[in-house]
Amino acid sequence: MARIVMKFGGTSVGDLDRIRNVARLVKREVDAGNEVSVVVSAMSGVTNQLVGYCQSLSPLHDAREYDTVVATGEQVTTGLLSIALQEAGVDARSWLGWQLPIRTDNAHGKARIESIEGGELINRMQAGQVPVVAGFQGIGPDHRITTLGRGGSDTSAVAVAAAVRADRCDIYTDVDGVYTTDPRIVARARKLDRISYEEMLELASVGSKVLQTRSVELAMKERVRVRVLSSFADPEGENVGTLVVDEDEIVEKEIVSGIAYSRDEAKITVRRVPDRPGVAAHVLGPLTEANVNVDMIVQNVAEDGTTDMTFTVGTSDLPRAQAALSAAQVEIGFAEMSADPQVCKISVVGVGMRSHVGVATTMFRTLAEKGINIQVISTSEIKVSVLIAEEYAELAVRALHTAYGLDAA
Amino acid sequence: MARIVMKFGGTSVGDLDRIRNVARLVKREVDAGNEVSVVVSAMSGVTNQLVGYCQSLSPLHDAREYDTVVATGEQVTTGLLSIALQEAGVDARSWLGWQLPIRTDNAHGKARIESIEGGELINRMQAGQVPVVAGFQGIGPDHRITTLGRGGSDTSAVAVAAAVRADRCDIYTDVDGVYTTDPRIVARARKLDRISYEEMLELASVGSKVLQTRSVELAMKERVRVRVLSSFADPEGENVGTLVVDEDEIVEKEIVSGIAYSRDEAKITVRRVPDRPGVAAHVLGPLTEANVNVDMIVQNVAEDGTTDMTFTVGTSDLPRAQAALSAAQVEIGFAEMSADPQVCKISVVGVGMRSHVGVATTMFRTLAEKGINIQVISTSEIKVSVLIAEEYAELAVRALHTAYGLDAA
Numbered sequence: 001m002a003r004i005v006m007k008f009g010g011t012s013v014g015d016l017d018r019i020r021n022v023a024r025l026v027k028r029e030v031d032a033g034n035e036v037s038v039v040v041s042a043m044s045g046v047t048n049q050l051v052g053y054c055q056s057l058s059p060l061h062d063a064r065e066y067d068t069v070v071a072t073g074e075q076v077t078t079g080l081l082s083i084a085l086q087e088a089g090v091d092a093r094s095w096l097g098w099q100l101p102i103r104t105d106n107a108h109g110k111a112r113i114e115s116i117e118g119g120e121l122i123n124r125m126q127a128g129q130v131p132v133v134a135g136f137q138g139i140g141p142d143h144r145i146t147t148l149g150r151g152g153s154d155t156s157a158v159a160v161a162a163a164v165r166a167d168r169c170d171i172y173t174d175v176d177g178v179y180t181t182d183p184r185i186v187a188r189a190r191k192l193d194r195i196s197y198e199e200m201l202e203l204a205s206v207g208s209k210v211l212q213t214r215s216v217e218l219a220m221k222e223r224v225r226v227r228v229l230s231s232f233a234d235p236e237g238e239n240v241g242t243l244v245v246d247e248d249e250i251v252e253k254e255i256v257s258g259i260a261y262s263r264d265e266a267k268i269t270v271r272r273v274p275d276r277p278g279v280a281a282h283v284l285g286p287l288t289e290a291n292v293n294v295d296m297i298v299q300n301v302a303e304d305g306t307t308d309m310t311f312t313v314g315t316s317d318l319p320r321a322q323a324a325l326s327a328a329q330v331e332i333g334f335a336e337m338s339a340d341p342q343v344c345k346i347s348v349v350g351v352g353m354r355s356h357v358g359v360a361t362t363m364f365r366t367l368a369e370k371g372i373n374i375q376v377i378s379t380s381e382i383k384v385s386v387l388i389a390e391e392y393a394e395l396a397v398r399a400l401h402t403a404y405g406l407d408a409a
Numbered sequence: 410m411a412r413i414v415m416k417f418g419g420t421s422v423g424d425l426d427r428i429r430n431v432a433r434l435v436k437r438e439v440d441a442g443n444e445v446s447v448v449v450s451a452m453s454g455v456t457n458q459l460v461g462y463c464q465s466l467s468p469l470h471d472a473r474e475y476d477t478v479v480a481t482g483e484q485v486t487t488g489l490l491s492i493a494l495q496e497a498g499v500d501a502r503s504w505l506g507w508q509l510p511i512r513t514d515n516a517h518g519k520a521r522i523e524s525i526e527g528g529e530l531i532n533r534m535q536a537g538q539v540p541v542v543a544g545f546q547g548i549g550p551d552h553r554i555t556t557l558g559r560g561g562s563d564t565s566a567v568a569v570a571a572a573v574r575a576d577r578c579d580i581y582t583d584v585d586g587v588y589t590t591d592p593r594i595v596a597r598a599r600k601l602d603r604i605s606y607e608e609m610l611e612l613a614s615v616g617s618k619v620l621q622t623r624s625v626e627l628a629m630k631e632r633v634r635v636r637v638l639s640s641f642a643d644p645e646g647e648n649v650g651t652l653v654v655d656e657d658e659i660v661e662k663e664i665v666s667g668i669a670y671s672r673d674e675a676k677i678t679v680r681r682v683p684d685r686p687g688v689a690a691h692v693l694g695p696l697t698e699a700n701v702n703v704d705m706i707v708q709n710v711a712e713d714g715t716t717d718m719t720f721t722v723g724t725s726d727l728p729r730a731q732a733a734l735s736a737a738q739v740e741i742g743f744a745e746m747s748a749d750p751q752v753c754k755i756s757v758v759g760v761g762m763r764s765h766v767g768v769a770t771t772m773f774r775t776l777a778e779k780g781i782n783i784q785v786i787s788t789s790e791i792k793v794s795v796l797i798a799e800e801y802a803e804l805a806v807r808a809l810h811t812a813y814g815l816d817a818a
Binding site: 019064065069072079082083094145 | 425428429459462463465466467470471473474475476477478480481484485487488489491492493495496502503505507508552553554
C-alpha cells in the first residue's frame with residue numbers, strides 16, 4: 001500500500017470521455033489498495049478562453065478578478081471528476097483552494113503556495129475517500145481566490161503530495177515520460193527511467209515543457225518523488241514513465257542525461273559602453289526595472305576604454321527590453337544596440353558532469369565539426385548551454401545526442 | 410440619492426458586448442449619485458452546458474458536486490463584469506457566495522438563503538465601490554457551495570436588497586416589464602406600471618416567467634420594492650419597467666390586472682374510488698411520497714359509493730405520478746386511471762377581486778361564448794384558474810383579455 005497523489009493535466013481531462021478514463025486510472029490505484037488524492041487542471045482550452053475574455057474586456061485587468069474568472073476552469077473539473085469517480089463506485093469529493101485551504105501569498109495571477117492543510121486530506125484518504133483537489137488555485141491573505149500562473153497545477157500537485165507526505169506524486173500528461181531530447185527532432189531519443197531533480201530542473205528551465213519549473217523546485221525542496229507518465233497509455237501495457245528523484249537514488253549516473261533546446265530566446269548586444277566598475281549593473285538596471293529577466297550574459301574584453309555586452313532575454317520581452325535600454329541610452333552611455341530574435345539555446349545536462357571533465361569540449365568540438373558558430377556560452381555545475389543561430393537548432397541537437405552516446409540502440 | 414440593487418439575467422450578460430452594456434447601465438446609476446450593488450447570472454447557455462456535463466457523467470449525480478460545477482457560471486460573470494466596470498472607470502469588485510457569505514441551508518441544488526451579511530456591502534457602497542455579487546449561489550453549513558435552483562439569481566438579488574436595505578431592486582431582463590398577458594399571444598397586451606406582490610406571485614406561479622416565484626415571496630416578506638425592466642432598452646428612451654410593490658402603494662387598483670396561462674400541466678383522473686373519509690389523502694399520499702406536486706384538485710360527488718378524483722401535476726412529473734398511482738392501485742382501490750397532458754391552465758389575477766363580485770362569472774361566460782369547455786376550476790382570493798383543452802389556450806387568453814377591458818387603446 002502506498003499513498004499517491006495523481007495529477008491530470010488539461011488534455012487528460014479534455015472532454016467527458018477522458019474524464020471517465022481518468023476515473024478508471026484512479027480506480028485502479030484505489031483497487032490496488034493505495035490511498036489516493038487527485039489534483040486536476042482545467043479542461044483543455046477552457047483556461048485560454050477565460051483568459052481571452054479578461055484580456056478582451058481590459059488589457060490591464062485587475063488580477064484579482066482575473067483569478068476569480070480563470071480559477072473556475074479547475075473548479076468545474078474537480079466537480080466533474082468527483083461525479084465520474086462516484087459513478088465508477090469510488091467514494092470521492094471535490095476540494096477547492098479556499099476549502100482546504102491552500103494558502104498562497106497575495107501575488108494574484110502568479111501566487112506562490114505558502115501552506116496546505118494536509119490533515120483533512122489524510123483523514124479522508126484513510127477513510128477510503130479520494131479527495132479531488134483543484135489545481136492552479138489557492139486563497140490569498142485578502143480572502144480572495146488566487147492562481148499560481150500557467151502550468152501551476154503541477155506545483156499544486158507536488159505541494160499536496162508534500163502536505164500529505166505522499167510516497168509518490170504521479171503527473172499524468174500527454175507524453176509517456178522524460179526523454180533524452182525532443183523525440184520530434186531526434187527519432188532515436190530515449191525515455192529516461194530516472195532523472196534527478198537537478199537535471200529535471202535544468203531541462204524544465206531550458207524548454208522541455210514536461211513539468212513546470214516551480215513544481216520541480218518544490219519537489220526537490222520537499223523531497224517529493226515525482227513520476228511523469230502518460231494518461232493515454234494502453235491500460236494493459238507497461239506505463240512506468242520517468243521517476244524524478246534525488247540524485248542518490250540514481251545508481252548508474254549518465255554523464256549527460258539530456259539535450260534541451262529553447263527557441264524562446266532573443267539576443268541583445270550593446271556596443272562601446274564606457275568601461276568602468278559596475279558597468280554590467282548599469283546596463284542591466286533598466287531591464288530589471290522593466291521586469292525583464294536576463295538569462296545568458298557575456299561581457300567582452302575592453303580595448304579602447306569601452307566594452308560590448310551581449311545577453312539574452314525571452315522573445316516576448318524583447319520589445320520591452322529594447323524600449324527600456326533606448327530610454328536609458330544617455331545614462332548608460334552606449335553607442336549602439338542590436339537585437340537578434342533568430343537564436344536558439346542548446347543545453348547539455350547531466351549530474352555526471354560534476355565528476356567528468358571534457359563535457360564542454362565535446363560539445364564545442366561537435367558543433368564546430370558541423371560548422372555551427374557559438375555566439376554565447378554559459379555553464380553551471382550540471383549544464384553547458386550555448387547560443388547559436390536558430391536555423392541550426394535541429395542539426396545541433398541531433399549531433400550532440402549522438403556525440404554523447406544517447407541514441408537508442 | 411438612492412441605494413439600488415441591479416440584477417442582470419443570463420441574456421443580459423450573454424456575451425462580452427452585453428457585459429460592457431451592463432457596465433454602462435451600472436455606471437449611469439453610479440454617476441447619478443446612487444449607491445449600487447449588482448447581482449449577476451451566468452452568461453446564457455453556460456449553466457445548461459454545465460448541467461449537461463453533470464447529467465452525462467451520472468444521471469443521479471451528487472448534488473454537492475453539481476453545485477460546485479454549475480456555480481462557476483456566475484463566478485465567471487461576476488469577475489468579468491467587475492473588470493468591465495473598472496475599465497469604464499467604476500470602482501468594483503466581485504463577491505462570491507462563500508465570501509460575503511450568503512448562508513443557505515444544506516439542500517444542495519435547491520438551497521434556500523438563510524442569511525446574507527450586508528454590512529460589508531454597505532461599507533463598500535458608501536466608500537464608492539460597486540459590489541458585484543454572484544447570484545444563484547451560497548455556502549451551506551457543510552462549508553461547500555450551494556445553488557438555489559434554476560432562476561435563483563432573482564432570489565439572490567432580492568435577498569441582497571433586503572440585506573443592504575436597498576430602496577429598490579431593479580431586475581434587468583429581456584422584456585421591458587410585466588404585461589397584462591403574454592404579448593406574443595395578445596398583440597394589445599399592456600405593460601403594467603405597478604403590480605402588487607400578491608398579483609406578481611400568482612402570475613409568476615401560473616407561468617409568467619418574468620420573476621422566479623421565490624424571489625417575489627421574499628420581496629413581499631421583506632418589503633423590497635422590485636422593478637422589472639429591460640437591459641436592451643434604448644439608453645435615451647424611457648425605461649421605467651414595472652414596479653412590484655405593496656398593494657397599498659397602488660392607488661388605482663384594477664379588478665383584473667393580468668391573464669396568465671401555463672401549458673406545463675397534465676390532468677390525471679382516477680375513477681370509482683371507494684368513497685370514505687380521507688379518500689383524497691389516500692389518493693394523493695403516493696404522489697407526495699413520489700415527490701410529485703399536485704396543483705388543482707376536484708372531487709366529484711359520489712353516487713354509487715364511489716367517487717372520481719381529477720387533479721393536475723406538472724407535465725414532467727406525469728410519468729412518475731402515473732407510476733406511483735399504479736403501484737398503489739390495490740391499496741387505494743380505484744377502478745381506472747386516465748391522463749391527459751393536452752391541457753392548459755388559464756388564470757385571471759387581480760387584487761381588485763377582493764372587493765368585486767362577478768369576476769369568475771365573467772370568466773365562465775366568456776369561455777362559454779367561445780365554446781370552450783372548463784374541465785377544472787380553482788380559486789384563490791385574488792385569482793380564478795380554469796383548466797381547458799390546450800388547443801383553446803390562445804383563444805381563451807385573447808377573449809378574456811378583451812372581456813376584462815385589458816386591451817391597449
